[in-house]
Amino acid sequence: MEYLPNILFTIILVLGIGYFVRNIKKLIRNIKLGQEVDVSDNKSERWKNMARIALGQSKMVKRPISGFLHVIVYVGFIIINIEVLEIIIDGLFGTHRIGLKVLPKSVYGFLIGSFEILAVLVLVSVIVFWLRRNVIKIKRFLSSEMKGWPKNDGNIILYFEVVLMCLFLVMNATDTSFQAISSGNIISQFIAPWFEGLSAETLHIVERTAWWLHIVGILIFLNYLYFSKHLHILLAFPNTYFGSLDPKGKVNNLEAVTAEVKLMMDPNADPFAAAPEGTEDEVPAKFGASDVMDLNQVQLLSAYTCTECGRCTSACPANLTGKKLSPRKIMMDTRDRLEEVGKNIDANNGKFKDDGKQLLGDYITNEELWACTTCNACVEECPVSINPLSIILDMRRYLVMEQSAAPMELNNMMTNIENNGAPWPYNQMDRLNWKDE
Known part of the structure; x- marks a missing residue:
């Protein structure tokens, strides 16, 4: 029975990490359904973009308030979870605060003290984020695509962070051996008095309960990411690395x-x-994209990376003038359709069975696509280098080149260019008549 907690911990850890790895493999499989694209150029610049945008959060702080709070949550959550290494070692080998045995007390105290300060800052930031979403009700969180699960998801992750930070502080506050060293308990020393009057045995139970809930909560959080917009915590790094390096006005x-x-x-x-011999039966390449399999792998990666922050939509001139287009919805629809295709493959022994649906029409309408002005505002605003415009353009290409389904004004212009060499409806012989007026 002595080793039962260690065995139980090992089982929980293996199951948690195993389920996470299984979902990551499924995610990679779904992304590889897209068309291959060469992103092997300019590796040094790509690494710089990843360091500056994903790690350095350079585009987040363009909006100072939300950007600063996000940096606190991001940095705090990542650094605090360094202690997970200690928890894992303690859980596997039955030790208690192994860090105190391998590090000088002053160093260990400095680390834990920093974690406690960051935990409080994360709590404050998360509360502000919750107020912005649910009390102040900032407009970009109230769009039609943010109803139901997307809205709930944003709140669930905030509740997760509050609970995990509180468990961390309670764990430290009720650990009598840690409090006794009087080093690193910068915040927990003020929480410890809340538990005065409890017996040593009860304090130990509270501390162990907080310890177990903390590590189990982290594993649940890790596996929740796959089903949440907060997958960007992981995918922002490859997405910024593989992001386009071309000038924003360039169209391939x-x-x-x-x-x-x-x-x-x-x-x-x-x-x-x-x-040529052997090519007679080849199916001609589709012009543009009508479903997720027609998009490239970077576009599908971006769909999973979308943070649903709405910065793209709040900067979109078409959306601001009341048109149906929302760049955020384009990315959310792409991800939802890709997930649907993935589930179809899972249900049919690894092969996709035609379900009579596609991204174009069933998720994204022609009206949305033609509302886009191709101004690149959404691309400029995205804090993780997502390019909704590339998906819009590929789907427009399909409408024009495969279905001849362009708006009448555009069809007229293209016909004039084809027949007259200019967008205007007059004969080429009359093109210089203006100079005689």
Whole structure:
């Protein structure tokens, strides 16, 4: 019975980490459903972007209040969880505060004291975030796509953080051996008096309960991430690394279209020549995207990375003028459809069974796509380098080149360019008439 707590701890740890790894493998599988894209260029610049944007939070602080509070929560939560290493060692080997045995008391006290201060700062920041969402009700958290689960998810993660920080402080406050060294208990020394009058045995039970709930809570939090927008805690790093390095106004060309144009302009090319052997039965590449499998892997990674903060939508001129487009919804819809496809694959022995649905139409409407002005405001605002515009453009391409479903004004313009060499409806011979007026 002496080793029962250690065995129980090991089982919980293995199950928690195992379930997390299983979900991460599923996430990687879903992302790989997208088209491959070459992101092997300019590695040094990519590393700099990841360090500056994901680690350094450089784009978060453009909005000082929320940015500063987010930095506190981010830094505090990451640093405090360094103590998880000590908890894991203690849980596996039956030790108690192993850090005190391997570190000088002053160093250990400095670390725990820093953790306690950060825990209080995280608590304050989380409470402010909760007030902003639920009392002040900031407009970008009230959009139609933020009803139901997205709204609840934002609050659930705040409650998680409050509980974990409180358990950490209570664990320290009721640990009589830790309080006795009078080093590192910068905050917990003021909480300890709340438990005066309790017997040593009861204090030990409270401390052990807080200890167990803290580590189990962290494992639950870790596995909750897969189902939450807070997956960005992990994915912000690869997403900023793989983010586009091109100027924001640059639009890529479709390789299939480029090859066709080159063929048309090659005076030596024979358009009636037989196709190369072995290519007769190949399905022509789809122009643009109508479903998540048509998007590239970086776009699908971005869908999972979306923080649902709404900065993109709050800066979108189309949305600000009352149009239906919300760049945040574009990313949320892409992720939801990708999850639906993933569940379809799981239910059909690893193969996708046509469900009669697709991203275009069932999730994202033509009206949303054509409302976009391609101004790149959403791309500029995103704190983790997500590019909703690239998805919008790929789906527009599908509408125009596969379905000829562009708005009438655009169709007229393209017809004029094709026939007259200009967007205006007059003959090419009359293009210089203006100079005679």
